[in-house]
Amino acid sequence: MGKKPLTRRQEKAIETKNRIYNAAIDIMDKKGFEKLTIVDISKKANVSVGALYHYFKSKNDILAEIFRKADEYFSTEVISSLNKASVPDQIVEYFDHYAKFNVASGVEMTQQLFNPKIKFFIKKSRPMLTLLQDLIRKGQEKKEIRMDTDPEELARFLFVMARGIVFEWSLHEGRYDLEATMHKYIGILVSTLRS
Amino acid sequence: MGKKPLTRRQEKAIETKNRIYNAAIDIMDKKGFEKLTIVDISKKANVSVGALYHYFKSKNDILAEIFRKADEYFSTEVISSLNKASVPDQIVEYFDHYAKFNVASGVEMTQQLFNPKIKFFIKKSRPMLTLLQDLIRKGQEKKEIRMDTDPEELARFLFVMARGIVFEWSLHEGRYDLEATMHKYIGILVSTLRS
DNA sequence: TTGATAAGCTGAATATATTCAGTGAATGCA
DNA sequence: TGCATTCACTGAATATATTCAGCTTATCAA
Numbered sequence: 339m340g341k342k343p344l345t346r347r348q349e350k351a352i353e354t355k356n357r358i359y360n361a362a363i364d365i366m367d368k369k370g371f372e373k374l375t376i377v378d379i380s381k382k383a384n385v386s387v388g389a390l391y392h393y394f395k396s397k398n399d400i401l402a403e404i405f406r407k408a409d410e411y412f413s414t415e416v417i418s419s420l421n422k423a424s425v426p427d428q429i430v431e432y433f434d435h436y437a438k439f440n441v442a443s444g445v446e447m448t449q450q451l452f453n454p455k456i457k458f459f460i461k462k463s464r465p466m467l468t469l470l471q472d473l474i475r476k477g478q479e480k481k482e483i484r485m486d487t488d489p490e491e492l493a494r495f496l497f498v499m500a501r502g503i504v505f506e507w508s509l510h511e512g513r514y515d516l517e518a519t520m521h522k523y524i525g526i527l528v529s530t531l532r533s
Numbered sequence: 534m535g536k537k538p539l540t541r542r543q544e545k546a547i548e549t550k551n552r553i554y555n556a557a558i559d560i561m562d563k564k565g566f567e568k569l570t571i572v573d574i575s576k577k578a579n580v581s582v583g584a585l586y587h588y589f590k591s592k593n594d595i596l597a598e599i600f601r602k603a604d605e606y607f608s609t610e611v612i613s614s615l616n617k618a619s620v621p622d623q624i625v626e627y628f629d630h631y632a633k634f635n636v637a638s639g640v641e642m643t644q645q646l647f648n649p650k651i652k653f654f655i656k657k658s659r660p661m662l663t664l665l666q667d668l669i670r671k672g673q674e675k676k677e678i679r680m681d682t683d684p685e686e687l688a689r690f691l692f693v694m695a696r697g698i699v700f701e702w703s704l705h706e707g708r709y710d711l712e713a714t715m716h717k718y719i720g721i722l723v724s725t726l727r728s
Numbered sequence: 729t730t731g732a733t734a735a736g737c738t739g740a741a742t743a744t745a746t747t748c749a750g751t752g753a754a755t756g757c758a
Numbered sequence: 759t760g761c762a763t764t765c766a767c768t769g770a771a772t773a774t775a776t777t778c779a780g781c782t783t784a785t786c787a788a
Contacts, residue, residue: 347754351766376745386768388748393766397745449649457704494701495718502697505647506689509654523690530725542784546736571775581738583778588736592775 355393357383362400371446398456405451405458412439413465425477426528430521432470433500437520440504445512452505467493474531484533492531499527550588552578557595566641593651600646600653607634608660620672621723625716627665628695632715635699640707647700654696662688679728687726694722 344352361382365374376397380390394400416435420428440448451458470493477483483492503523507516539547556577560569571592575585589595611630615623635643646653665688672678678687698718702711 345755347765354766375743377743385766387746388769389767391746452647452649452700454644454648454703495721498697498701498718499694500697501700502693502695505696505700506693508649509652523693526690526725527722530721540785542735545784549736570773572773582776583739584737586776 354383354385354389358385358390358393359400359403363404366404366447371450396455398453401450401453402456402458405456408439408443409466412436413469417469420473425473425480425482426532428473429470429477429496429528429531430524432473433496433520433524434517436466436500437504437517440507441512441516445508448504448508448512452508467497470496481533483531496524496527500524549578549580549584553580553585553588554595554598558599561599561642566645591650593648596645596648597651597653600651603634603638604661607631608664612664615668620668620675620677621727623668624665624672624691624723624726625719627668628691628715628719629712631661631695632699632712635702636707636711640703643699643703643707647703662692665691676728678726691719691722695719 358379361379362374365378365382374397376387376390379400380387383390394403412435416432416439419435420431422428422431450456471489474483474489474492478485478489500520503520504516507514507519553574556574557569560573560577569592571582571585574595575582578585589598607630611627611634614630615626617623617626645651666684669678669684669687673680673684695715698715699711702709702714
């Protein structure tokens with residue numbers, strides 16, 4: 339990788355984008371999603387409204403970026419913390435982490451994941467998805483998981499279900515225990531995958 | 534039911550609300566959700582913006598009303614069209630209809646179902662849910678469905694999964710066959726419910 | 729009948745996201 | 759070095775949802 343040195347301009351641009359991003363995170367943390375306005379973000383970041391739109395297509399685009407980074411973080415965290423012996427158990431564990439992660443992110447944030455404007459899940463959650471696919475492939479090699487379906491499809495199936503579970507929880511404003519529900523339901527699903 | 538006669542005022546109010554509702558439906562059908570604006574709706578309905586807000590809490594509230602009516606319609610339609618002999622098969626059939634219904638509604642509309650602002654699913658989809666619960670109860674009586682979980686929870690489980698499936702489809706802009714996917718996945722789930 | 733009340737409704741004001749025509753400075757090429 | 763080009767950035771204009779103070783008139787109790 340030749341690391342081409344950045345021009346002064348490019349350095350400043352990156353710094354500006356980060357300032358906008360961090361201002362958004364900050365406001366969100368302090369006041370919640372509802373109170374996150376473009377004007378406030380630009381004020382806090384000391385840029386004009388136009389500058390904000392120079393770096394982000396829309397307000398939702400900022401959110402998408404936040405989600406993307408969170409997802410990246412989750413993937414690297416979870417990959418190093420699966421302890422169970424059998425792959426089916428590891429899959430359950432994987433979704434335990436996923437539930438915990440959503441709880442930690444908060445209901446308000448989680449609700450935004452389903453905002454049709456954001457389309458977060460499509461390209462972005464690839465790291466999470468491939469991680470799960472690899473797990474399933476390993477399970478099939480170890481004959482712990484049925485072989486009649488390919489890892490891609492099984493992973494997709496599990497994810498679709500897990501998202502349904504998270505959506506239900508976010509709909510109910512997080513008023514019940516997501517981790518317990520996830521554990522139970524994924525447990526049922528995984529039992530159908532065992533060979 | 535004593536049918537108390539409406540005053541002239543009340544009649545007019547109902548008519549106005551309907552005019553607003555129909556204007557919204559009309560614009561949505563013709564131009565899609567993106568082009569649905571408050572000003573256009575009020576113009577088409579011949580009322581002021583304020584009047585619109587007198588009848589609906591927000592734009593999303595109009596949508597919620599549309600979804601509610603659609604749901605009502607679905608419930609009455611589907612209840613009279615389950616032909617299969619066994620209850621598990623009827624459940625699969627039920628979700629076949631559900632998929633078909635979403636396809637008929639269109640992707641754009643379906644995406645809006647998941648809009649966190651609308652909170653459609655919470656109270657509103659009761660008729661659909663109770664219908665499914667009754668079905669499951671009947672299945673348990675006929676010993677076709679396992680008895681270790683109550684109908685409420687099984688119905689909820691299936692619904693959560695079905696919503697995940699619909700969400701995935703709407704995310705992908707309806708680019709694949711929802712009915713086939715629903716049939717397959719619900720089939721897998723229902724097989725775990727058989728006694 | 730009449731006056732008080734409240735329902736239905738108005739539209740201008742407000743809040744907020746998004747666009748866009750321009751400005752000035754950094755870059756890079758001759 | 760000089761200059762054309764492009765990039766980062768500005769902020770006023772626009773689009774849209776939502777609020778609200780107040781108007782008009784139907785309703786109804788006395």
